[in-house]
Amino acid sequence: MKNFAARVRRISATGPGVSTSGSAETRSGLPHRFEAVGEALASGSGLLDVCAVAGQDLARDGASMQEALDSLRDTAHRVAGGDPPFDAVSALLTAWGETTLGYLHQLSCDDPLTGLASQAHLRSRLSELHRLPPTEEAVARHALVVCALPFGDDPSEEPVDHFTRAMRLARAGEMARTVFPRDETVARVGMRRVAVLARRDDRLGRRVRVLRALLEGVEGRVGGPLVRVWIEGLPDSDPSTGMLLDELARG
CATH class of the missing domain: 3.30.70.270 (Reverse transcriptase/Diguanylate cyclase domain)
Known part of the structure; x- marks a missing residue:
């Protein structure tokens, strides 16, 4: 729990002026865990699945919900030149929330003194x-x-x-x-x-x-x-x- 709650990972900053294409330069400047999201935005396919995977990975990393949202928005602006679609935001946050909740349920499943369910x-x-x-x-x-x-x-x-x-x-x-x-x-x-x-x-x-x-x-x-x-x-x-x-x- 200490690692999960206390670990704060600063997502790498990127400079301005990246083109909206799916080039290698664009992908290399994207936030951590969002390379596949950038590729999906550029290709126009598979976006919801890769957003869900990114949400799960960020929750396991200990990233906050705000970090996840900021990274998705940054990725969308760099690759597509605008805000991410609602479905992508929903897929990201749903996966982040379910992974976080599952982790917390594992911690609180058993009462430590009795061994019974909490x-x-x-x-x-x-x-x-x-x-x-x-x-x-x-x-x-x-x-x-x-x-x-x-x-x-x-x-x-x-x-x-x-x-x-x-x-x-x-x-x-x-x-x-x-x-x-x-x-x-x-x-x-x-x-x-x-x-x-x-x-x-x-x-x-x-x-x-x-x-x-x-x-x-x-x-x-x-x-x-x-x-x-x-x-x-x-x-x-x-x-x-x-x-x-x-x-x-x-x-």
């Missing part, structure tokens, strides 16, 4: 559901199974340290993976909850009962608070789903 990763998975067509059906076919462990409810207990809390969450997550062994996302949510993004099918209720029994067998205490496990439906809109996740994290 809350940020769960949030991105929920957003993906809202983008699937038709959105209403995709969202309705899924639900969150929430497990709330009884931390600090007994006044006689000493305060639970962060490491112990993380270990209890990790154990709860492993039990959840036992019950939901397919491609369900099992994530840490807040300080004391685990959430599973699961399919809402005819087996979901039975699985929730099994998970509750497993957790109570480990976490349950005579006369003490019980583990809470419940099914949480997903709201219709992505912003409302984000608010729901924030609320669960604060619980």
Whole structure:
């Protein structure tokens, strides 16, 4: 992350007076990563593909969005004598954004203490559901199974340290993976909850009962608070789903 966020690469400056042809002199004076873009502008073919490749490469280099835009504009002015077409700008920025977002998702995929998926990763998975067509059906076919462990409810207990809390969450997550062994996302949510993004099918209720029994067998205490496990439906809109996740994290 340090290399990605902190590395700033100054794109090479070029002098004025370059012709609008696709000559070797023109290509040699173009910004880094934009040689192929210049050739595509000169030939009039394949522009969107090479812009997408340039966007990906610049994101991996750590270049900012503004650097990418400035370089594309500079290339277009030098080769074609005007601003780049909208489709080229869109291809460049879409590729830059997707590559950057993919890199950030890799960094935030796992919670380092528990090994569970992070809350940020769960949030991105929920957003993906809202983008699937038709959105209403995709969202309705899924639900969150929430497990709330009884931390600090007994006044006689000493305060639970962060490491112990993380270990209890990790154990709860492993039990959840036992019950939901397919491609369900099992994530840490807040300080004391685990959430599973699961399919809402005819087996979901039975699985929730099994998970509750497993957790109570480990976490349950005579006369003490019980583990809470419940099914949480997903709201219709992505912003409302984000608010729901924030609320669960604060619980």
